[in-house]
Amino acid sequence: xxxxxxxxxxxxxxxxxxxxxVGDQVAxxxxxxxxxxxxxxxxVPSTSAGVVAKILVKEGDEIAQGTPLIELESGExxxxxxxxxxxxxxxxAPEPSKTTTVLQEKAKPxxxxxxKVVEVKVPDIGVEKASVGxxxxxVGDSIExxxxxxxxxxxxxxxxVPSTEAGTVESIAVKEGxxxxxxxxxxxxxxxxxxxxEAPPVQVNxxxxxxxxxxxxxxxxxxxxxxxxxxxxxxxxxxxDLGVDKAAVSxxxxxVGDSIExxxxxxxxxxxxxxxxVPSxxxxxxxxxxIEVGQDVRQGIKIATVEAEGQKQNEAxxxxxxxxxxxxxxxxxxxxxxAEKSTxxxxxxxxxxxxxxxxxxxAKVYAGPAVRKLARELGVLLAEVKxxxxxxxxxxxxxxxxxxxxxxxxxxxxxxxAPAVKSGLPKLPDFTAHGGVEEKPLTRLQQVSIPQxxxxxxxxxxxxxxxxxxxxLEAWRGELKGGFKQQGVxxxxxxxxxxALAHLLKEEPYFAAHLADDEKSVLLRKExxxxxxxxxxxxxxxxxxRNPDQKSIKDIAIELGELSKxxxxxxxxxKDLQGANFxxxxxxxxxxxxxxxxxxxxxxxxxxxxxATMQPVWNGKDFEPRLMLPLSLSxxxxxxxxxxxxxxxxxxxKLLSDIRSLLL
Numbered sequence: 070x071x072x073x074x075x076x077x078x079x080x081x082x083x084x085x086x087x088x089x090x091v092g093d094q095v096a097x098x099x100x101x102x103x104x105x106x107x108x109x110x111x112x113v114p115s116t117s118a119g120v121v122a123k124i125l126v127k128e129g130d131e132i133a134q135g136t137p138l139i140e141l142e143s144g145e146x147x148x149x150x151x152x153x154x155x156x157x158x159x160x161x162a163p164e165p166s167k168t169t170t171v172l173q174e175k176a177k178p179x180x181x182x183x184x185k186v187v188e189v190k191v192p193d194i195g196v197e198k199a200s201v202g203x204x205x206x207x208v209g210d211s212i213e214x215x216x217x218x219x220x221x222x223x224x225x226x227x228x229x230v231p232s233t234e235a236g237t238v239e240s241i242a243v244k245e246g247x248x249x250x251x252x253x254x255x256x257x258x259x260x261x262x263x264x265x266x267e268a269p270p271v272q273v274n275x276x277x278x279x280x281x282x283x284x285x286x287x288x289x290x291x292x293x294x295x296x297x298x299x300x301x302x303x304x305x306x307x308x309x310d311l312g313v314d315k316a317a318v319s320x321x322x323x324x325v326g327d328s329i330e331x332x333x334x335x336x337x338x339x340x341x342x343x344x345x346x347v348p349s350x351x352x353x354x355x356x357x358x359x360i361e362v363g364q365d366v367r368q369g370i371k372i373a374t375v376e377a378e379g380q381k382q383n384e385a386x387x388x389x390x391x392x393x394x395x396x397x398x399x400x401x402x403x404x405x406x407x408a409e410k411s412t413x414x415x416x417x418x419x420x421x422x423x424x425x426x427x428x429x430x431x432a433k434v435y436a437g438p439a440v441r442k443l444a445r446e447l448g449v450l451l452a453e454v455k456x457x458x459x460x461x462x463x464x465x466x467x468x469x470x471x472x473x474x475x476x477x478x479x480x481x482x483x484x485x486x487a488p489a490v491k492s493g494l495p496k497l498p499d500f501t502a503h504g505g506v507e508e509k510p511l512t513r514l515q516q517v518s519i520p521q522x523x524x525x526x527x528x529x530x531x532x533x534x535x536x537x538x539x540x541x542l543e544a545w546r547g548e549l550k551g552g553f554k555q556q557g558v559x560x561x562x563x564x565x566x567x568x569a570l571a572h573l574l575k576e577e578p579y580f581a582a583h584l585a586d587d588e589k590s591v592l593l594r595k596e597x598x599x600x601x602x603x604x605x606x607x608x609x610x611x612x613x614x615r616n617p618d619q620k621s622i623k624d625i626a627i628e629l630g631e632l633s634k635x636x637x638x639x640x641x642x643x644k645d646l647q648g649a650n651f652x653x654x655x656x657x658x659x660x661x662x663x664x665x666x667x668x669x670x671x672x673x674x675x676x677x678x679x680x681a682t683m684q685p686v687w688n689g690k691d692f693e694p695r696l697m698l699p700l701s702l703s704x705x706x707x708x709x710x711x712x713x714x715x716x717x718x719x720x721x722x723k724l725l726s727d728i729r730s731l732l733l
Contacts, residue, residue: 070117070119070140070141070143071125071137071138071139071140071141072101072115072116072117072137072138072139072140072141073135073136073137073138074104074113074132074133074134074135074136074137074138075113075116075134075193075194075196076134076193076194077104077106077111077113077134079106079332080133080332081106081131081132081133082104082105082106082111082131082132082133083104083105083106083129083130083131083132084102084103084104084126084127084128084129084130084132085102085103085104085105085128086102086103086128087101087102087124087126087127087128088100088101088102088103088112089101089102089121089124089139090121090124091121091122091123091124092120092121093120093121094119094120095115095118095119095120095121095141096115096118097114097115097116097117097118097197098114098115098196098197098223099114099115100112100113100114100115101113101114101115101138101139102126102138104132113138114196115139115141116196116197117141117143117197118143119141119142119143120141120142120143121139121140121141121142122139122140122141122142123139123140124138124139124140125137125138125139125140126138126139184236184259184260185259185260186239186257186258186259186260187234187236187257187258187259187260188254188256188257188258189218189232189233189234189254189255189256189257189258190251190252190253190254190255191221191230191249191250191251191252191253191255192230192233192251193251194221194223194228194230194251196223197250197251198223198248198249198250199221199222199223199228199248199249199250200221200222200223200246200247200248200249201219201220201221201222201243201244201245201246201247201248201249202219202220202221202222202245202437202440203219203220203245203437204218204219204220204241204243204244204245205217205218205219205220205229206218206219206238206241206256207238207241208238208239208240208241209237209238210237210238211236211237212232212235212236212237212238212258213232213235214231214232214233214234214235215231215232216231216232217229217230217231217232218230218231218232218255218256219243219255220437221249222437222462230255232256232258234258234260235258235260236258236259236260237258237259238256238257238258239256239257239258239259240256240257241255241256242254242255242256242257243255245465246464302376302377303356303374303375303376303377304350304351304353304374304375304376304377305371305373305374305375306335306349306350306351306371306372306373306374306375307350307368307369307370307371307372308338308347308366308367308368308369308370308372309347309350309368310368314367314432314441314445315365315366315367316338316339316345316365316366316367317338317339317363317364317365317366317513318336318337318338318360318361318362318363318364318365318366319337319338319339319362319513319639320336320337320362321335321336321337321358321360321361321362322334322335322336322337322346323335323336323355323358323373324355324358325355325356325357325358326354326355327354327355328353328354328355329349329352329353329354329355329375330349330352331348331349331350331351331352332348332349333348333349334346334347334348334349335347335348335349335372335373336360336372337639338366339513339514339639345642346639346640347372349373349375351375351377352375352377353375353376353377354375354376355373355374355375356373356374356375356376357373357374358372358373359371359372359373359374360372360373427450430450430451430452431444431445431450431451431452432643433452433647434451434452434454434463435456435461435462435463436451436462436463437462440463440464440465440467440468443465443468444468447468447472449468449471449472451463451468453471454467454468454471455467455470455471512607512608513607514605514607514608514609514610515607515608518608518609521669521670522667524670525667525668525670527670528668528670528705528707529705529706529707530665530667530668530703530704530705530706531703531704531706531711531714532665532666532677532701532702532703532704533701533702533703533704533711533714533715533717533718534663534699534700534701534702534718535699535700535702535715535718535719535721535722536697536698536699536700536722537697537698537700537721537722537725537726538686538695538696538697538698538722538725538726539562539681539696539697539698539725539726540695540696541726541727542562542565542725542726542728543562543681543696545728546560546562546565553623553626558623558626558627558630559626559630560622560623560626561626561629562681562698563601563629563653563655563678564622564623564625564626564629565622565725565728566653566676566678566725567599567601567614567617567625567629567653568617568620568622568625568731569721569724569725569728569731570599570617570651570653570676570721571597571599571617571618572618572724572731573717573720573721573724574597574618574651575597575618576720577713577717577720578593578594579591579593579673579708579709579713580651580673580674580704580709580717581593581594581597581650581651581672581674582594582650582673582708583650583671583672583673584671584673584705584707584708588707591708594650596616597616597617597618597650597651598613598614598615598616598648598649598650599613599614599617599649599650599651599652599653600612600613600614600649600651600652600653600669600672601613601614601629601632601633601652601653602652602653602654602655603632603633603636603637605636605637605639606637607639610636610641610646611646611649611652611669612632612633612635612636612641612645612646613632613645613646613647613648613649614628614629614632615628615648632645649669649672650672651672651674651675651676652666652669652672652674652675652676653675653676653678654666654675654676654677654678655677655678656677656678656679656680657680658680659680660680661679661680662679662682662699663677663679663699663701664677664679664701665677665701665703666701666703667703668703668704668705673704673705673707673708673709674702674703674704674705674709675702675703675704676700676701676702676721677700677701677702677703678698678699678700678701679698679699679700679701680699681696681697681698681699682696682697683695683696683697684697698725700718700721700722702714702717702718
């Protein structure tokens with residue numbers, strides 16, 4: 070069987086990495102490939118279990134929804150359960166006869182009825198199974214086609230499922246927490262107006278064959294030419310789900326009068342996690358911009374008004390053929406919008422129960438939108454909640470249990486509710502009598518870094534200094550540099566240092582560990598993920614180099630170049646900034662002889678690198694010029710002793726002086 074690309078949220082993406090090879094045994098939901106777009110990187114899971122028979126794509130290929138990825142050979146043990154699953158399903162079996170019934174039903178209403186009850190089922194959501202995280206409608210609600218009706222969650226993603234029909238919700242067939250899959254009934258909708266009676270056979274074919282909808286539009290075009298030429302309408306572009314409650318507008322990429330295409334980036338927003346470009350949901354001409362640089366925005370806020378050109382003209386005839394009263398169909402989408410706008414407003418009042426630092430901590434925890442909303446309303450720090458869901462996902466019941474438990478310990482709640490993250494310095498004096506001041510705001514990146522930097526007030530930090538003789542290493546780098554440059558790769562000394570450190574951290578795991586909250590134990594990490602400090606015009610940011618111990622120096626050099634470029638272009642995603650357990654910060658060729666870098670909590674160590682200089686070194690007979698690299702290792706003294714730090718830097722200097730030691 071062929072495993073195809075599910076809906077990945079963009080029209081096209083590039084295959085960045087293939088995670089399987091021919092002959093591999095894969096289980097359902099195992100990741101097959103990593104695909105990248107200019108917006109994000111996504112792992113695509115297998116929708117079935119079996120053995121990889123053939124790989125149909127290669128790295129660098131452009132793919133879209135429905136593109137075949139691999140051919141999977143199912144063994145007998147996989148095929149039997151599948152056959153049984155088909156037999157156990159009573160609903161899909163009579164599908165042909167059900168289609169016939171639909172044909173008959175659609176033929177009759179042309180002459181008599183004007184409404185019908187339609188079932189809305191789970192579409193292809195890219196995974197075999199998911200759980201219902203939140204139900205967004207209730208019985209009696211009026212909904213439009215493509216309005217979101219439920220939020221479903223898997224271990225890969227959280228997705229809003231849209232309605233395939235417009236009308237009134239008659240019944241809801243699922244409840245929160247249910248496990249669902251493609252084809253499961255979600256709701257029933259009573260549609261109003263029925264379908265156009267002119268050409269029932271063509272409209273019936275629209276169910277099994279999507280091409281018929283085009284011929285249906287062509288038939289309408291022949292009979293109703295005036296309607297096809299109706300003017301395009303205005304569309305409001307709103308802020309999508311950014312993954313955080315609030316973000317600041319750092320740059321507006323369009324202006325009034327610009328022509329834009331769907332998915333073109335229209336503004337850049339910044340949070341304490343990342344900088345994200347927000348795409349347009351429609352094509353057309355910008356008529357108005359409703360936000361300004363520096364403004365805090367959240368999901369649902371209006372960004373701009375777009376005069377749709379081609380898109381609206383194509384949609385209008387389709388709406389008129391599917392719904393008889395055109396005037397009512399135009400008014401009905403406008404009805405729910407005020408309710409949607411009021412939601413962010415009400416959320417904002419709840420959000421104030423948590424500080425920005427607490428909201429940032431909540432954003433790191435694995436939970437669905439409904440749970441996050443509940444946490445905001447109740448003022449709950451999700452990091453303190455014990456999870457019961459799969460893959461440590463926090464469920465609503467976990468939040469309620471946490472609140473119930475805390476209510477019985479009222480005094481403790483008060484004590485923990487106000488963590489001291491500010492420096493505690495006194496208020497600044499008035500400088501009016503001394504020439505006055507000119508106030509210039511810090512960049513967004515600098516502002517969100519302050520609470521993190523203040524955590525160093527609670528870390529007993531010591532810095533160990535050392536020097537590494539990199540004369541031979543630099544000579545070897547000089548030999549390799551030209552060949553790497555021809556391949557478009559910048560080979561810096563940092564790539565060698567990262568490789569040597571990754572090797573050393575395997576031997577000295579305490580330097581890549583974390584002090585437990587109770588300060589009675591140390592949490593040793595099973596993988597190495599290295600933060601690399603990058604200076605940008607807006608301030609310092611620290612993207613993460615993943616598993617450098619498993620990569621060659623060339624691979625590390627390539628990835629360092631990519632991370633630096635993404636940081637400077639403000640294209641780092643939240644995933645790019647999370648999970649590090651050791652950090653390197655380098656002054657490059659700026660200058661200086663040594664410095665004391667700050668430990669980046671919750672890490673316990675950070676290595677600072679100053680510019681290398683030629684120095685006279687005594688070899689036992691005379692002085693000879695050697696290229697010496699200053700190293701500054703800062704560490705949390707609660708976890709690491711001074712002798713351990715001295716031993717660590719000494720080992721590192723030996724590795725850098727003779728990189729061949731890595732092969733032993």
